[in-house]
Amino acid sequence: MAAGPARSEQNHAPSDALFGQVMSNVAAAQSLDIIAEIDHSRLAAEAGEEMPPSRVLIFSDPELDAALMAIDPRMGLDLPLRILAYEVESGGESKLLYSDAAYLEHRYGVTLPQELRDRYKARIDTALAGIAPGDVTVLAAEGLDGDGLITLESPHGFDETLRRLREVVSAQDDTVWFGEVDFDERARAAGVAIGSAQLLLYGGPGPGGRAMANAPSLGLDAFCQKVLVLQDKDGRVRVIMNDLLALAERHDVRKSLPARVINRRIQKTFADALEN
Template sequence: MFQASKVAIVGLAFGAFLAPAFAAPAQEAVDRTFERIAAGVSRAGLEPVVDIDHARLAAEAGVEMPPSRVQLFSDAAVNSALLAQDLSTGLDLPFRALTYAGADAVQVSYTSADFLKRRYGLDDTEALAAFDAALAPALDGLDGVEPVPVPTEGLADGYGILTLQSAHDVPETVARLRAIVNAQSDTVWFGEVDFTAEAAALGVDLPPAVLLLFGGPAPGGVAMAKFPSIGVDAFCQKLFVHAAPEGGSVVLFNSIVALAELHYGTSAPPHAMLDERLTATFAKALE
């Protein structure tokens, strides 16, 4: 179900290559907390999906940003229950936790069930409670670092979700999007998650639904430089493709502008430029 590319952890190979604006202790502190979360994921029996080292990948591309690493991990039963309620939730699945250097200390940000409830108008309290219950052990025992959920103030149904319609079925749409993403010279492919196959292994029948994961180290680093907490959803850009009831497919992805405004109350020109570039690129693939 998980098809993660080896390049997804390429940033981890450059442990000594730090962005010069940030001291080694800051990177070491981020790495230490990141590894504690990874250990918690293992203890909780969750499935690692992909690890992405934002700062080292950005540094390799010549862009400075604060030390930052995100990890995605999964629980198939939790995913399937939420997707059965609303397929669109696949844009915010599976679990993810961002570890980054804040102004004074390491910070950890994660997506909570309350975020899902507000962004998708969910009312299945059992499925939402199961989401938080499965996530909690992975974020426990971080030695003085208190994980903080992604802000939900001002969050409403559909907030910051950009949508494109595809006349093609899901496999063809995925193939077209994968091809155009890989054709970008400044983009790295991280992998994909086939939620339908994951659910089928549990005996749950879902329409075709696939999450694509990729990122642009240089533009992503610029976007995160003064807005690091958006890295829980940005840099590792997510494209979620699911079958449309009337035929064809629906493609969902995040607005970087909306994410910045949710986290910081403001955005910057690079965020709008990324939104425009991504929308134009994806639309071209679907022609």
């Protein structure tokens, strides 16, 4: 019986080595903060699901986040920065995967100043220092069905909206919190005003593991799940989340039944929380 876990850990070794290098690089960089690290596959195993190795590091340059969100606050859904270590094929090689600034331009229909594109690349390069180029892949900017964003209008104020969302997520017995990012607070510390903006990071290791069983690259941007709450200068509060099926298309993977179920569940859960 001991052979199973041993083989499992052996399978994780290549992706763990890549992830460890990225983690070490980010931890040593004074300009970067580690927000969260999520080991999708091991969390899925704890929930009784099997999937290939997939482990994401979420990290931040607060000044970069603030400058990007000053252009379009919706970009907070794709921030902070993320790099995924994952097994490309079952029993095969492992790679690192990330999205570049071109993806933000494509998804949000903006043209970023060269200084921001350069800064974005520099932060990714810092995280990837010492890693062979052949071990790194950039996820294509194209491929989304539209912008892949789901937006709900909240009839409540910003704080009440956050309270309702936290409460409904906490009520799900198969869901865990991975953290929150107060973009507004971090932007003000960097001397930039972007308005109220908070990102909630959460996920269900069991359902997520089933959805990623044949698509571990979804651990980059589809999982963990994210919900962004924004308030504009007129007081309007919006709740923005990813359409997981659109992200599946971006990763060129089948829109599996588990992903469809999660997608429907997320939308209904949050819509009900805002209405009731």
